[in-house]
Amino acid sequence: MAETNWAGNHTYRARIERVRSVExxxxxxxxxxxxxxxxxxxSFTDLTDITDADDGVLVSLVDLxxxxEVDPGTRTARVTGHAAYGDVATQLQRVGWALGNLASLPHISVAGAVATGxxxxxxxxxxxxxxVGSIDIVGPDGELxxxxxGDADFEGSVVALGALGVVTAVTLDVEPTYDVRQDVYTGLSWEALAAELDxxxxxxxSVSLFTRWRGAGIEQVWLKSRSPEAPREPQGxxxxxxxxxMLEGAAVEAVTEQGGIPGPWLDRLPHFRMGFTPSRGEELQSEYLLPREHALTAIERLRSLGPRLAAVLQVSELRTVAADDHWLSSAYGHDxxxxxxxxxxxxxxxxxVLPAIEEALLPLGARPHWGKCFVADVRELDALYPRMSDFRALRDRVDPDRVFGNAFLDRVLG
Incomplete structure (x- = not known):
């Protein structure tokens, strides 16, 4: 039987091998x-696939x-790369430790999420x-x-799109467990957002703003606080x-608890509960990350595109991410x-509709999320990543024969 990605929009073309061990x-x-x-x-594209089914293999580590393994002295945890964040979080919580942040979905794998930024x-x-403090990676010669x-290649090896090898383990920074409360507000006007965006x-x-780029403004504001005190109510x-x-008509049982009731970090920081099918399932996703100083310009441009997006858009979310030093990260060098x-x-x-969105956002420095739907190729992306040439040089040195290459990487890396 043909196997597909989570969204069901891509059918894998190569043979899938479920490995039994790292060896x-x-x-x-x-x-x-x-x-x-x-x-x-x-991933919502052919990022992880191989075009020619006779020319290689897709490896799955799901059977591992x-x-x-927590090291309290260094405040780190070594975890298997294929593990879902929700499973890692559950094990950390049992022994009194926590991660500093989580994505909206706890179902995604640690290695895949890290590799795509x-x-x-x-x-x-x-x-x-x-x-991430370290990664264990199997290179093209099979060596681990x-x-x-601190290593010379580190900033180029973490967000690497699987282009340098197969990650088997990741060491993550951890901290003592903590509680989070989640408060939700509705009806934030565009004018209030513009006046008080920062x-x-x-x-x-953690803050998430949900809109459909229609009507009077932001429809839902999700505020996640590490303080037990109620947050300041957004103006209006x-x-x-x-x-x-955040999706119209979707089951609220799937979302993490709201109403300002404090609870463990792993039950509030994601938007969705681990035990439920994430989001709605049958969907596609895109995301673009741009320097914060251009946020209001981006919002105005997307509002003008609202009517074009309406027929296919379920919801849009705005979030912030702090700058980092990972060469292929969408947040490299910029908040x-x-x-x-x-x-x-x-x-x-x-x-x-993606070309119109990219025409509006890429000139503002927006970089697409590597694991989601976008149309930009290396011609547009090259200028958006100052360390792209350094990554290519690293890849040439680590995998000169392109054992880990595919059509997706050819399009976006050249």
Missing amino acids: HLQEVVAAAPRVRALGSRH PTTV THGSGVENGSLATA RTVRR AITGSTY AVAATTALH VVGVHFTWLRDEEQVYA
């Missing part, structure tokens, strides 16, 4: 002319156990890659090596009296605002 993975990689790793399959939200919170923070996005530990917005889902789009699962309509 088995090393043998498979060393023997195959072309290899790509499958994680939780939350999830392990979480995936993030949560918060003006002082970097992408998930910023918590470790790249650590104050609103910096008002709590009204506190929600019942739990809300950014991410503009996320949850689309209907209609590839024709989605790819018809």
Whole structure:
């Protein structure tokens, strides 16, 4: 039976090998002319696929156990790369430890999320890659090596799109467990957002703004606080009296608890509960991250595109991410605002509107999320990543024969 990604819009074309151990993975990689790793399959394109089914293998580490080994002395945890963040978080919580941030979905794999620059939200919170202290990676010769923070190649090896090898383990920074409260408000006007954008996005530990680029403004404001005290109410917005889902008509049982009730970090920082199907399932996603100083210009341009987006857009989310030093990170060198789009699962309509979005946002320095839908190729992307040439040189040195290459990387890296 054909296997697909999570969204169901891409069918994998190459043979999938479920490895039984790291040693088995090393043998498979060393023997195959072309290899790509499958994680939780939350990419929306051919990022992890191989075009020619006879020319390689897709490796899945799903049969390997999830392990979480905490070192209290260094405040780190070594975790298996294929593990879902939700499973890692659960194991950390049991022993009194926590991660500093999580993405909206707890179902995504650690290695895949890190490799694509995936993030949560918060003006002082970097992408998930910023918590990485080291990675264990199987290279094209099947050898297992470790790249650590401080090594010359580190900033080029973490957000690397799987182009340098298969990550088997990741060491993450951890901290003692903590509680978070989540408060939701509705009806934030465009005028109030423009007047207080920095104050609103910096008002709590993590902030998400949801809109459909129609009507009077931001429809929902999700504020996640590490303080037990109620956050300052955004100007003109009204506190929600019942739990809300950001998607119209979706089951509220799937979202993490709201209403200002404090609870463990892993049950509040994501938008969705680990035990439920994330989001709505049948959807496509895009996201563009641009320097914060251009956020209001981006908002105005997207508002003008609202009527064109309406037929295919389910919801859009605005979040902030702190700058980092990872060469291929969407937040490299800039504090950014991410503009996320949850689309209907209609590839024709989605790819018809993406050029207009990119025409509006890329001139502002917007970089697309590597794991989501976009149309820009190396011609546009090259200028957006100051260390792109350094990454190419690293890739040439680590994988000169392009064992981990594919059509997606050819398009975006050249």
